[in-house]
Structure formats: structure tokens, C-alpha cells
Amino acid sequence: MTSLAIPLNEAPAEAVSKGRVPGNKGIWVGITCEFVEFIVLFVVYFVARAHFPDAFEQGANRLSRLSGTVITLLMVTSSFFIACSVATMRAGQQRRSLYWLIAGLIVSLGYPIAKYFEIQWNLAHGINGESGIFFTVYYYLTFNHLVHATWGILGILWVLARHLFGGYSPEDYAGLEALACYWHATDIIWLVIFSFFYVLA
Numbered sequence: 197m198t199s200l201a202i203p204l205n206e207a208p209a210e211a212v213s214k215g216r217v218p219g220n221k222g223i224w225v226g227i228t229c230e231f232v233e234f235i236v237l238f239v240v241y242f243v244a245r246a247h248f249p250d251a252f253e254q255g256a257n258r259l260s261r262l263s264g265t266v267i268t269l270l271m272v273t274s275s276f277f278i279a280c281s282v283a284t285m286r287a288g289q290q291r292r293s294l295y296w297l298i299a300g301l302i303v304s305l306g307y308p309i310a311k312y313f314e315i316q317w318n319l320a321h322g323i324n325g326e327s328g329i330f331f332t333v334y335y336y337l338t339f340n341h342l343v344h345a346t347w348g349i350l351g352i353l354w355v356l357a358r359h360l361f362g363g364y365s366p367e368d369y370a371g372l373e374a375l376a377c378y379w380h381a382t383d384i385i386w387l388v389i390f391s392f393f394y395v396l397a
Contacts, residue, residue, distance in 0.1 A: 223374035227381045230344060234385050237337050241392060248329045255330030256393060258323060263314035264394035267307055268386065271345075274303040275383040278352070278376045288366040294359050297372070301352045304379075307345055311338070334393050341386055348379050 245252045277300035285293035318324070325335045355375045358364065364372050 218373045218377055220370050220374050223377055227378060230381060230385070234337075234340070234388075237340065238388070238392070241333055241337065244329050244333050251328050251330045255328060255334070256396075258321065259334070259394055260314060260317050261394050263310060263317065264390050266310050267314070268390050270303055270306040270310060271383045271386045274300045274307075275376075275380050277303060278379050282369065282373055282376045285364060285369045285372055286366060290365070293364075293372070294356075297352070297356055297359055300379075301349070301356060304345070304349050304352060308342065308349075311342055337389055338393075341382070341389055344382050344385070348375075348382050351375050351378060 277296050281293045281296035281300060284290075284296060323331055325332055352375060355371055358371060
């Protein structure tokens with residue numbers, strides 16, 4: 197499992213201009229590592245699915261699509277709120293930016309809570325990591341994603357603390373932008389996982 201540190205206390209952001217890469221170089225190195233890790237895991241998914249098509253079809257029917265949908269809504273909504281935080285900071289509305297970030301944190305915390313209840317539902321229905329190849333792959337990918345999301349939530353807390361003490365301004369908000377980039381990347385990966393396990397399998 198790749199270890200990933202999120203560099204959120206970085207150099208001042210340059211003025212907004214066309215062609216400017218949001219955030220900073222460090223966060224994009226981290227995002228690239230995250231994508232590479234999950235690309236490898238998705239290859240494992242496709243190899244396993246090619247060898248055990250029946251197990252994947254039957255396994256998907258046993259999962260709670262409601263849980264997957266709730267987590268998807270939480271991820272997408274929190275990403276939207278954090279994007280709003282960046283947009284309002286860019287517009288010079290620092291207090292509104294702070295409120296959007298707090299909203300993003302609150303919604304993002306719903307993800308591990310929803311995941312906990314999903315796991316409890318799975319166990320109550322006899323679904324664990326030893327229930328077959330489909331569930332082994334399912335648990336490995338979703339737990340990996342949960343770890344990355346947890347790093348993201350810790351990043352939100354760090355950025356929120358800096359925001360509360362005036363660490364960002366309309367001229368310098370690279371850390372807030374870096375957080376948004378990481379969280380959006382984690383959101384995109386979840387959408388792929390949701391499609392693979394809850395929709396297409």
C-alpha cells in the first residue's frame with residue numbers, strides 16, 4: 197500500500213491565470229502515485245474478473261447498492277463543497293470559503309461512518325474477505341480507498357486549522373487548492389470503484 201503525504205503548507209500561490217496548474221507540484225506527485233497504485237489494483241480486478249466471471253456477477257448482487265450510492269453522494273457532495281471553498285476564496289470571500297470548507301469536512305466524515313455501517317451489513321449477511329475472490333478484491337480496493345480518503349480528511353482538518361488562523365488569502369490559497377485537487381482525485385477513484393463493484397459487475 198503506497199504511503200502518501202499531502203503537502204498542504206506550501207509556497208504562496210501565483211496569480212490565477214490561464215494554463216496555471218492548480219495547487220502545487222508536490223500534490224500532483226502524490227496524486228500521480230495514487231492513480232498509479234489504483235491502476236495496478238484495477239488491473240488485478242480485471243484479471244480476477246476474467247478468470248472468475250460468475251463469482252463477480254454473483255458477488256455484485258450480494259452487495260448493498262444503497263451503501264455504495266450513499267458513499268458516492270457523500271464523496272461528490274464534499275468535493276463540490278471544497279470546490280466552492282476554493283472559488284469563494286479566489287473571489288475574496290474568506291468567511292464564506294471557511295464555511296464551505298467546514299461543510300466539506302462534515303460531509304466527508306460521513307464516508308467512514310457509512311463505510312462502517314456497510315461493513316456491518318456485509319458481515320451480518322455473511323460477506324467477508326474470505327467469501328470468495330470477488331469479495332477479496334472488493335475489500336482490498338475499498339479499504340485502500342478508505343485509507344486514501346482518511347489522509348484526505350486529515351488534510352481537510354489541517355487546511356481548516358490554517359484557514360481559521362488566516363493562513364489563506366485571495367492572493368495565497370495554494371494549500372486550499374492542493375487539498376481540493378487531492379480530494380477530487382480521490383472522488384474520481386471512488387466513482388470508478390462504485391462502477392466496477394456496485395453497477396457493472
